[in-house]
Amino acid sequence: MTANENRAEFGSTLGFILSAAGSAVGLGNIWKFPGKAYACGGGAFLIVYLIMVALIGTSVMMAEFTIGRKTHKGAVGALKELNSKFAWIGGLGVLTGFIIICYYCQVGGWAMYYVVSYITDVQTVWADPMAYFLGMLGSNGLPVAALVWALVFLFLTAFIISHGTAGIEKMSTILMPVLFLLLIGLMIRSCTLPGADEGLKYMLHVDWSTINGTAILTALGQAFFSLSLGMGVMITYASYLSKDDNLVSNTGIICVLDTLVALFAGFMIIPAVFATGIAPGMGGAFGFATLAGVFMAIPGGQFIGMLFYFLLFFAAITSSTSILEGCTAYLVEEKGFERKKALVGLSIVIAIIGTLYTLSQVYMNIKGIWISRSGLEFPIFGDFLEYLTDRLLLPLGAFFTTFFVGWIWGPDKSITEATSDGKYKFALAKPYAFLVKYVDPIAIGAIIVAGMVFGMNIS
Numbered sequence: 001m002t003a004n005e006n007r008a009e010f011g012s013t014l015g016f017i018l019s020a021a022g023s024a025v026g027l028g029n030i031w032k033f034p035g036k037a038y039a040c041g042g043g044a045f046l047i048v049y050l051i052m053v054a055l056i057g058t059s060v061m062m063a064e065f066t067i068g069r070k071t072h073k074g075a076v077g078a079l080k081e082l083n084s085k086f087a088w089i090g091g092l093g094v095l096t097g098f099i100i101i102c103y104y105c106q107v108g109g110w111a112m113y114y115v116v117s118y119i120t121d122v123q124t125v126w127a128d129p130m131a132y133f134l135g136m137l138g139s140n141g142l143p144v145a146a147l148v149w150a151l152v153f154l155f156l157t158a159f160i161i162s163h164g165t166a167g168i169e170k171m172s173t174i175l176m177p178v179l180f181l182l183l184i185g186l187m188i189r190s191c192t193l194p195g196a197d198e199g200l201k202y203m204l205h206v207d208w209s210t211i212n213g214t215a216i217l218t219a220l221g222q223a224f225f226s227l228s229l230g231m232g233v234m235i236t237y238a239s240y241l242s243k244d245d246n247l248v249s250n251t252g253i254i255c256v257l258d259t260l261v262a263l264f265a266g267f268m269i270i271p272a273v274f275a276t277g278i279a280p281g282m283g284g285a286f287g288f289a290t291l292a293g294v295f296m297a298i299p300g301g302q303f304i305g306m307l308f309y310f311l312l313f314f315a316a317i318t319s320s321t322s323i324l325e326g327c328t329a330y331l332v333e334e335k336g337f338e339r340k341k342a343l344v345g346l347s348i349v350i351a352i353i354g355t356l357y358t359l360s361q362v363y364m365n366i367k368g369i370w371i372s373r374s375g376l377e378f379p380i381f382g383d384f385l386e387y388l389t390d391r392l393l394l395p396l397g398a399f400f401t402t403f404f405v406g407w408i409w410g411p412d413k414s415i416t417e418a419t420s421d422g423k424y425k426f427a428l429a430k431p432y433a434f435l436v437k438y439v440d441p442i443a444i445g446a447i448i449v450a451g452m453v454f455g456m457n458i459s
């Protein structure tokens, strides 16, 4: 619907790489990945995860990039242009993004709350890190702080989107390298804490008995989530690229960066879990309660802690903007909404569903730790949303995308686009064609089915 010639383009290749990496590097790497690596048994999970990224993640990303740049359209419009019968694949992606953004903004809000906590109230955080985390989520009453900060985070995300993303491109150029350096520094400190070696052993020890259908599906869903795949965001980002950009090298760089950040986060948090002895029972506590042990143990820990949560917030907002942009672009480009109105409407619904998510953390996930005083009980809403997106909708989105490229659009057309009509080298073009046509759809399909058959226990 939009005229291709009027479409914005990224200012530079670096701007694109940092924006796409900004979308990929987010809460998924720092907040989700370590918890999943821990729950799924450490070393063996890391190997499965790396295989998933190297084989499936890279080829799905390439498939999405080529669809986006070929058409210069958002997810739905792009698929519609290539084959109008398959526009629904883009629609599925938009729906998935909508569900993700609902809880993403909540956790982004927690990160903001921790920035403020480290500035104003660090002694209370450190006195009992787990109690502080649970208190934020409402162990002493309603989780007002968590909900208010989530709203602030959502408002900021919508505000940035309403003004275009040029600012994000600029900010990413400065803050992504800082995030990278800080993670490395904290990882080294965490690994050298007394007692951390047990955590290191846990992460490096490969025990294949920990790998079952659930662990494989968790690794796959996590890879898609972390690389921002399976919901059309990378289609939309690549639609802002010109033929001068080298999709082959960009895909490689973004996948490597994202995976490095996840690994650094894992080696920063798990050794700290063992060193500080904080019970890692709750997914969300990773990254919030556990890291207090590291910050307490280093000089200037209050400042470094604050900086860390600021960067976590930043990593989250460069991702949340990309997800919300996907939903907004759909309403504007395909449904003819005015941009601001679409954003306001979306934000209201996101705020409501997100609030239910945070309340469900209180009344269900923590139920084993204390009994809810109000007697209100939600179904495991938070876990359900994550289960639905990471273990079903994202893999399904990726499945249909690769099926589409492999069998409907054709790998050869995708490769021609990847090389900018032969301008750039694509040494792995043949393996890519094979992956996208056979390996990806079969492996992803099998893993989805296996995950359903082998049970629903949430990691």
Ligand code: PHE
Binding pocket: 023, 024, 025, 026, 027, 028, 029, 100, 224, 225, 226, 227, 228, 229, 231, 233, 319, 320, 322, 323
């Ligand atoms: N990749 C982001 C993260 O790791 C989340 C995300 C998912 C962003 C899907 C865009 C699309 O946090």
